[in-house]
Amino acid sequence: MTAVDPRNAPAVEVRGLVKDYSSRRGSHRALNGIDLTAAAGEVTAVLGPNGAGKTTTVRIVGTLVRPTAGTVTVAGVDAVRDPRRVRGLIGLSGQYAAVDNKLTGYENLRMLARLYGAGARDARARARQLLERFRLDDVGSRAVSTYSGGMRRRLDLAGALVARPPLIILDEPTTGLDPRSRNDMWDIVAELKAEGTAVLLTTQYLEEADRLADAIAVIDRGVVVARGTPTELKERVRPPAVDVRLRRPEDLRLASDLLPNMNFRVHRTTVAEGWFTVDGRHGSASMVDVLSRLHRTGIDVGDARINVPDLDDVFFESTGRSAEPMGAVEAVGAGEPT
Ligand SMILES: Nc1ncnc2c1ncn2[C@@H]1O[C@H](COP(=O)(O)OP(=O)(O)OP(=O)(O)O)[C@@H](O)[C@H]1O
Structure with a gap:
């Protein structure tokens, strides 16, 4: 068998992963x-x-949990058969935080650096460097027990980076954080990526995935x-639409006659305000097309926007759970779906 060159292997490759948890009540397939x-x-x-x-x-x-079945490789190394080697390739941060509350932030990082084999001087230098990078230098000499949630999360992530691993795993990195700490965390993830580190993160926040991720599962x-990718997922839900509000709702029928083959539709809930929707698969070009046709006919437009599906739509589409039910859509006029 030829060895996989870690430089060409994906950071993580998971195939057919199965995990059963057993309890007295039986087995549960997670x-x-x-x-x-x-x-x-x-x-x-x-x-x-x-x-x-x-x-x-x-x-x-x-490598914290063993799978029931399936394969996992990290940079080409088998995580089930060779967990020790894989541990040297990853930094873990999240719900399994290994920070000692009684020690200061500096002491925690220095200790971790020593555990990863750095000499005393290098360990001190690395600890100071990481405190500065994570904007913790002011509080580095305070016991971690006095840290806020955001500081603790940053220290935890700093700890995961001590050994400069090529892959960082972040389990719900911003759950429970205030908006400012969340933004700090997002900046840090973006910096890690810019430095070439692969990041695998879990999140319940659609905005977080949208903002940070190159790929989403x-x-x-x-x-x-x-x-x-976020864009692919959104485009798969539906193509963009153009939403337009006419100043005179009574112009809706005229507009519908003017825009054949564009899947003209109005929402029951907003018809009285003059809103209608047409397909907008060409984005701004579709919008310009619609607006200029209305303008040429003397129909006054009050508002117009391109409506691109967001990750909420992706999430609800793919998990089968819907958001607030939308108002029923009814067609007026002659527009035929494209
Ligand atoms: N140690 C365990 N023993 C038994 N069941 C477990 C264990 N860990 C997780 N589970 C179960 O496995 C399923 C998946 O849990 P997991 O924590 O991976 O989900 P999650 O997507 O991370 O959820 P959350 O967003 O709530 O953290 C759940 O039904 C959970 O109850």
């Missing part, structure tokens, strides 16, 4: 055949509702129900 790839130098987000299997998946990749009930 993962039911997960396939997942995280490319080197990219941020990959595992998104899903509570209990979907996100933590179990990344814990298996992090949506997990529900132990299976991947959707995967792709």
Whole structure:
């Protein structure tokens, strides 16, 4: 067998991952055949509702939990057969925080650096460097027990980076953080990516996945129900639409006659305000087209916007759980769906 060159292997490759948890009440299948790839130098987000299997998946990749079946490689190294080697390739941060509350932030990082084999001087230097990088230098000499949630999370992540691993695993890095700490965390993830570190993170926040991820896997009930880049996932839900509000709602019928073959539709809830929707697969070009046709006919437009599906739509589409039911859509006029 030829050895895999770690430089060419994906940061993470998971195939057919199954995990059964047993209890006195019987066995529970938490993962039911997960396939997942995280490319080197990219941020990959595992998104899903509570209990979907996100933590179990990344814990298996992090060699903290053994799978029931399936294969996991990290940079080409088998995580089930060779967990020690894999541990040297990853930094883990999240719900399994290994920070000692009685020690100061500086002492925690210095200790970790020593554990990873750094000499006393290098360990001190690395600890100071990380405190500065994570904007913890002011509080580095305080016991961690006095830290806020955001500081603690940053220290935990700093600890995961002590050994400069090529892959960082972040389990729900911003759950419970205030908006400012969340933004700090997002900046740090973006910096890690810019430095070429692969990041595998779990999140329940659609905005977080949208903002940070190059690739997203949506997990529900132990299976991947959707995967792709944020843009691909959104485009798969439906093409963009153009929403327009006419100043005179009574112009709707005229507008509908003017825009054939554009799947003209109005919402029952907003028809009285003059809103209508047409397909907008060409984005701004579709919008310009619609507005100029209305303008030429003397129909006054009050408002117009391109309506692109967001990750909420992706999530609800792929997990089968819908948001607030939308007002029923009814067609007026002659517009035929394209
Ligand atoms: N140690 C365990 N023993 C038994 N069942 C477990 C254990 N850990 C997780 N589970 C179960 O496995 C399923 C997946 O859990 P997991 O923590 O991976 O989900 P999650 O997507 O990370 O959820 P959350 O967003 O709530 O953290 C859940 O039904 C959970 O109750």
